[in-house]
Amino acid sequence: MVETLGIYRRLAFARVRADWQYRGPFIGYTITQGLISVLDFVQIAVIFGRVSSLQGWSVAEVAFLYGTSSVAFHIGDVFVSEVEFAPKRIRLGTFDSLLVRPMGAMVQLCADEFAFRRAGKLVQAVAILVWAMAAVSVAWTPARVGVFVMMLVAGTAIFGSIWVITSSLTFWMIEAGEVMNSFTYGSAFATEYPMVVFGRWLRRLFTFVVPAAFVNYYPALFVLGKSDRLGGPSWRRFASPFVAVVMVLLASFVWRLALRHYRSTGS
Amino acid sequence: MIISLEDVTKEFVVYRRAEGRWLRRERVRVRAVDGVSLSVSEGELVGYIGPNGAGKSTTIKMLTGILVPSSGVIRVAGVDPQRRRVELARRIGVVFGQRTQLWWDLPLRDSFDLLRYVYRVPSARHASNLDAFVSLLEMSSFMETPVRQLSLGQRMRGDLCAALLHDPSILYLDEPTIGLDVVSKARVREFLSAVNRERGVTVVLTTHDLSDVERLCSRLVVIDHGRVIQDGSVASIKDRFGEFRTVVVDLEEPGPPLVVPGAEVVKVDGPRQWVRFHRSATTAAAVVASIAATAKIRDLTIEEPDIEDVVTAVYRLGALSSPSGTARAQSPRE
Numbered sequence: 001m002v003e004t005l006g007i008y009r010r011l012a013f014a015r016v017r018a019d020w021q022y023r024g025p026f027i028g029y030t031i032t033q034g035l036i037s038v039l040d041f042v043q044i045a046v047i048f049g050r051v052s053s054l055q056g057w058s059v060a061e062v063a064f065l066y067g068t069s070s071v072a073f074h075i076g077d078v079f080v081s082e083v084e085f086a087p088k089r090i091r092l093g094t095f096d097s098l099l100v101r102p103m104g105a106m107v108q109l110c111a112d113e114f115a116f117r118r119a120g121k122l123v124q125a126v127a128i129l130v131w132a133m134a135a136v137s138v139a140w141t142p143a144r145v146g147v148f149v150m151m152l153v154a155g156t157a158i159f160g161s162i163w164v165i166t167s168s169l170t171f172w173m174i175e176a177g178e179v180m181n182s183f184t185y186g187s188a189f190a191t192e193y194p195m196v197v198f199g200r201w202l203r204r205l206f207t208f209v210v211p212a213a214f215v216n217y218y219p220a221l222f223v224l225g226k227s228d229r230l231g232g233p234s235w236r237r238f239a240s241p242f243v244a245v246v247m248v249l250l251a252s253f254v255w256r257l258a259l260r261h262y263r264s265t266g267s
Numbered sequence: 268m269i270i271s272l273e274d275v276t277k278e279f280v281v282y283r284r285a286e287g288r289w290l291r292r293e294r295v296r297v298r299a300v301d302g303v304s305l306s307v308s309e310g311e312l313v314g315y316i317g318p319n320g321a322g323k324s325t326t327i328k329m330l331t332g333i334l335v336p337s338s339g340v341i342r343v344a345g346v347d348p349q350r351r352r353v354e355l356a357r358r359i360g361v362v363f364g365q366r367t368q369l370w371w372d373l374p375l376r377d378s379f380d381l382l383r384y385v386y387r388v389p390s391a392r393h394a395s396n397l398d399a400f401v402s403l404l405e406m407s408s409f410m411e412t413p414v415r416q417l418s419l420g421q422r423m424r425g426d427l428c429a430a431l432l433h434d435p436s437i438l439y440l441d442e443p444t445i446g447l448d449v450v451s452k453a454r455v456r457e458f459l460s461a462v463n464r465e466r467g468v469t470v471v472l473t474t475h476d477l478s479d480v481e482r483l484c485s486r487l488v489v490i491d492h493g494r495v496i497q498d499g500s501v502a503s504i505k506d507r508f509g510e511f512r513t514v515v516v517d518l519e520e521p522g523p524p525l526v527v528p529g530a531e532v533v534k535v536d537g538p539r540q541w542v543r544f545h546r547s548a549t550t551a552a553a554v555v556a557s558i559a560a561t562a563k564i565r566d567l568t569i570e571e572p573d574i575e576d577v578v579t580a581v582y583r584l585g586a587l588s589s590p591s592g593t594a595r596a597q598s599p600r601e
Contacts, residue, residue: 096333
């Protein structure tokens with residue numbers, strides 16, 4: 001495991017060095033990525049220019065949701081979203097070379113397609129989260145800090161799993177990449193707002209189907225000491241780690257299935 | 268046996284548009300490999316040849332564990348390649364002639380360095396292998412050049428080195444000489460034969476270039492329509508299928524084309540004449556005797572059958588002898 005991480009680090013660094021050969025675009029892209037995602041948050045700020053709270057959530061509290069979701073999403077984006085390149089590599093025929101090496105295909109794929117420029121967005125997400133944590137009126141007890149750390153870890157695992165699952169599905173539907181994006185980016189967008197602003201069917205979708213609500217909404221209820229206006233059971237506030245484990249297991253199963261399918265069709 | 272295949276079959280399901288029906292697809296089963304049985308001993312250098320679509324690459328992919336056979340049993344180095352793919356990867360080297368395994372934007376040396384970690388090769392072993400291959404393949408002048416700037420021949424040498432740095436006991440090559448010029452081809456062949464001879468690496472290569480086979484391989488396996496249609500030493504196959512041989516004679520004086528029973532003169536160049544005969548019609552001895560009776564011979568050589576002609580004959584006879592050979596696609600299923 002430690003050895004695999006070491007190899008991952010070398011392969012990912014090789015990719016960064018390769019990208020650095022084209023450093024103009026590399027730097028430009030990293031900076032613009034950060035700037036563009038600032039606009040994302042500006043959009044939320046604009047809403048609060050008109051209203052002082054969203055269904056009982058203050059601007060700082062929504063910023064907290066936005067920050068936790070973005071940090072989790074972009075850590076996943078930096079390290080796991082590379083699995084999206086699987087169908088492209090299958091089309092180009094370069095997927096096979098991953099399968100003849102003595103390492104898991106997913107680790108190699110994620111390292112090989114590692115894109116440092118995505119870290120630009122992560123910086124912006126961390127900045128907003130830090131601001132939100134200072135602005136919300138919360139007494140940071142050990143329990144709250146614990147749940148807060150847990151939500152970032154579980155959130156990253158949930159988003160990462162969504163990426164792996166949707167990318168695995170493209171093994172069967174090579175052209176379905178755009179549809180799959182609506183699950184990944186769609187769930188990231190949904191978690192930037194409190195679940196209460198959505199209609200009932202969307203809330204159910206994000207709780208039971210694509211469990212994005214467990215990334216931040218439910219644990220945030222506990223951290224921020226808020227009541228769930230929707231009256232969901234209170235255990236949901238602590239369920240994120242279990243949801244994350246289930247999602248990771250599911251993702252690993254679907255990925256294996258996809259690999260198995262590829263290896264028997266060779267498409 | 269380091270490699271064995273027992274009655275291995277690989278079917279693909281392909282979709283094609285149904286005739287006359289818009290938006291309707293037909294499911295068609297295509298048998299790319301059809302009951303191949305084969306075994307390779309340690310240290311052999313086997314040429315696996317066949318026309319496009321004969322099932323060569325599919326077989327190689329099954330041997331590496333990339334593809335799972337539809338039926339049959341495969342053992343490579345004692346294990347089932349599909350189940351133990353990752354573990355087996357350490358013991359095999361693979362070169363896909365059309366696609367490089369090297370890191371495109373980095374200096375060649377970096378690829379070798381990364382592979383040391385991926386395959387977890389002890390650093391002293393890696394260094395001594397690298398030294399040996401760099402000098403054998405004459406790569407020292409372009410080790411610091413990014414792979415994307417290498418010529419095709421240089422890149423192929425890089426790929427060969429990359430596939431062997433971890434001391435694999437088996438090396439698979441899919442079209443290793445495709446697109447290379449004559450000099451590069453020769454260099455690749457020399458290298459492969461050295462690796463096979465000196466390191467005892469078992470080599471299986473697919474190729475379209477029959478001169479590869481002739482110069483390199485101790486054994487030839489001919490596959491067509493997914494079936495093995497010939498398997499033997501290059502010499503024995505030539506012997507069986509080389510239908511025509513040619514006696515080249517240098518006469519004392521230029522003259523009209525000779526008349527030889529059972530043979531014909533195919534070319535005349537001054538005093539030199541090429542007399543070709545079918546092996547069923549006569550023998551080299553009879554042809555030479557007949558020429559000596561009518562003209563003065565200064566020198567003569569006997570040309571062995573050309574490998575291209577031999578393989579053409581193998582394909583032709585193979586297609587005749589396998590009844591289902593041409594009807595690969597079975598009846599469509601909905």
